[in-house]
Amino acid sequence: MSLSQKQRCRLQELAREAQAILGESKQPNDRPMTFAELEDASIEAGDFMTALMMQAEIESRGPATETPCCPTCEQVGELQTDEEARVLQTDRGEVTWLESTYYCRRCRRSFFPAVA
Numbered sequence: 001m002s003l004s005q006k007q008r009c010r011l012q013e014l015a016r017e018a019q020a021i022l023g024e025s026k027q028p029n030d031r032p033m034t035f036a037e038l039e040d041a042s043i044e045a046g047d048f049m050t051a052l053m054m055q056a057e058i059e060s061r062g063p064a065t066e067t068p069c070c071p072t073c074e075q076v077g078e079l080q081t082d083e084e085a086r087v088l089q090t091d092r093g094e095v096t097w098l099e100s101t102y103y104c105r106r107c108r109r110s111f112f113p114a115v116a
C-alpha cells in the first residue's frame with residue numbers, strides 16, 4: 001500500500017501533534033533532547049502508534065464468517081459468552097484485543113474465529 005497525498009497530509013498533522021507531546025517531556029536542566037534521545041522517543045512513539053492503529057482496526061472487524069468453524073474438525077462452533085484477550089506479536093510490539101471465542105463440542109476446545 002502506498003499513502004495518498006491526502007493521507008500523508010493528515011499523518012503530517014498527527015506527527016506534529018506527536019512531536020508536541022514528546023516535547024513536553026523535559027530533560028535535566030531543561031536542555032533540548034539530543035538527536036539520539038529524539039530518535040529513541042520517536043521510535044517508541046511510532047511503535048506505540050502502530051500497535052494502537054492495528055488494535056483499532058482488528059477490533060473493528062468481525063469474524064470472517066457468521067458461523068466460524070473449528071480449525072481442527074471444521075464443525076460449526078458455538079459462540080461463548082465471554083470474550084478473551086488475544087495477543088499478537090508484531091514487528092512493532094505486542095498488540096492485544098478482546099475477541100469472541102467459539103467452542104467445538106466434538107473437539108472439546110475453544111477457538112478464535114478467523115479474522116476477515
Ligand SMILES: [Zn+2]
Pocket residue numbers: 070071072073074075104105106107108
Ligand atoms: Zn472441532
